[in-house]
Amino acid sequence: MNIPRPQIWRMILLTLFGACAFLLPAQNIDIQDDSNIPLEEKLVYRHQNSVNVAIHSQGFGVGFKIGKIKSIHKTVNWEAEVVSLHSLKEIKTINVSEYFTRPYVYGKLNNVFVARFGYGQENRIFGKPYWGGIETWWTYEIGASLALMKPYYYYVSVYKPSGETGFVEVVEEQTFDNHTQWLNIIGRSAFTKGLKETRLSPGAHASVGLSFEVGKQRSRLQAINVKLIAEGFPMGVPIMDGQRINWLYVTLHLSYNWGSRFNKY
Numbered sequence: 001m002n003i004p005r006p007q008i009w010r011m012i013l014l015t016l017f018g019a020c021a022f023l024l025p026a027q028n029i030d031i032q033d034d035s036n037i038p039l040e041e042k043l044v045y046r047h048q049n050s051v052n053v054a055i056h057s058q059g060f061g062v063g064f065k066i067g068k069i070k071s072i073h074k075t076v077n078w079e080a081e082v083v084s085l086h087s088l089k090e091i092k093t094i095n096v097s098e099y100f101t102r103p104y105v106y107g108k109l110n111n112v113f114v115a116r117f118g119y120g121q122e123n124r125i126f127g128k129p130y131w132g133g134i135e136t137w138w139t140y141e142i143g144a145s146l147a148l149m150k151p152y153y154y155y156v157s158v159y160k161p162s163g164e165t166g167f168v169e170v171v172e173e174q175t176f177d178n179h180t181q182w183l184n185i186i187g188r189s190a191f192t193k194g195l196k197e198t199r200l201s202p203g204a205h206a207s208v209g210l211s212f213e214v215g216k217q218r219s220r221l222q223a224i225n226v227k228l229i230a231e232g233f234p235m236g237v238p239i240m241d242g243q244r245i246n247w248l249y250v251t252l253h254l255s256y257n258w259g260s261r262f263n264k265y
Contacts (some may be wrong), residue, residue, distance in 0.1 A: 043219075043263065045069055050221050050259025052081070056229075056251045059084035063116075065257070075122040079141060085112040085249065087239040094187070101155075101187030107241040109176055110149040111191070114231070116205055118143020128213070135213040139227065140206070147201040147237045151175050153189035156182045176241050203233035209253070221259040228252055 048067040054060060063081025070076060087108075094103045120141030128135040153173045158181055162168040173189045174182075209227025229251050236245035 045218070045261035046263050048075065048221055048259060048261040050223075050257045052225070052255045052257040054081070054083065054253050054255035056083065056253040058086050058088065058249070058251050063255075065120075065259070067122075069261070072127075073124045075137075077120045077122065077141075079116070079118050079120055079143070081116050083114050083116070085114050085147070085237070085239070087243060089240055089243060095185060098186050102189075104154055104185060104188035105152070106185070107176060108152040109238050109241055111152055112150075112237055112239055113148045115146045115148070116143060117145075118205065120207075122211060132216060137211040137213070138209070139211050139225070140208045141227075142206045143204070145203040145205045145231055145233070147203060147233055148198055149201060149237065150198045151194040153193040154182075155186040155189055157184045157186060158182060179241075201233045201235045201237050203231060203235075205229055205231040207253075211257075219261050221257060221261060223257045225255045225257060226253070227255075 046069050048069060049065065051064045053062055061081050061083030063079060065077045065079045067075050067077040090105045090108065092103045092105055095101050118141045120139060122137040122139045124135065124137050126136040153175055155171060156174050157169050157171050159167040160170050169183065171186060173193055207227045207229040209225060211223050211225045213221070213223045215222035231249045233247050236247045238245045
């Protein structure tokens with residue numbers, strides 16, 4: 001018996017359709033249901049605050065950011081941080097001929113800390129895949145800087161006149177300005193020595209970098225940041241004796257930020 005070709009195709013299609021209709025209820029179809037996702041992970045957030053710890057090529061520091069999320073591609077931040085600033089020529093040593101002495105840096109003039117206040121932006125480069133991963137942003141910041149320079153004191157032994165013709169050796173706390181009269185450096189003085197003599201040097205800074213967000217929750221911010229900072233001080237910031245007074249410092253920063261995203265109701 002010859003069956004017309006159109007009927008053959010019709011019978012094949014009906015057979016396949018019937019098989020699918022029979023097998024479909026037996027399949028365990030894994031369709032993701034967002035009913036189990038916490039509500040805080042579904043919200044669109046407008047604010048984010050974070051704190052950070054940082055290490056850079058000439059010191060370390062801490063800071064915080066107050067951010068406003070403009071869109072999924074852009075966040076603006078008001079930032080503040082305090083970092084230490086060291087000279088690359090600092091070498092610590094210790095007087096091994098004395099007991100219970102502190103290490104010191106020969107030729108150091110000032111302990112320097114820099115307070116920064118700035119405005120910055122984060123712009124998304126690569127979004128995080130739906131299964132998780134790392135989100136990448138490029139960042140920049142501009143703002144004001146204020147260097148705090150506390151004189152660096154040493155415990156030193158010097159000869160002082162005693163009577164009409166005699167001299168006596170005494171221990172004093174002195175800065176490096178008087179080093180030609182020192183007989184021996186015993187060690188570094190206490191950090192609190194010289195706090196009242198702290199001087200200020202205003203300046204400005206600008207930075208550019210990358211931020212890698214590694215957090216698993218949208219309501220929690222966890223990011224690793226790498227940035228290059230250029231910072232200028234018109235009045236200069238002296239750190240070491242015999243080194244020209246630098247007015248421009250360029251440093252590489254690595255920091256870890258953690259915080260939260262939220263809405264104000």
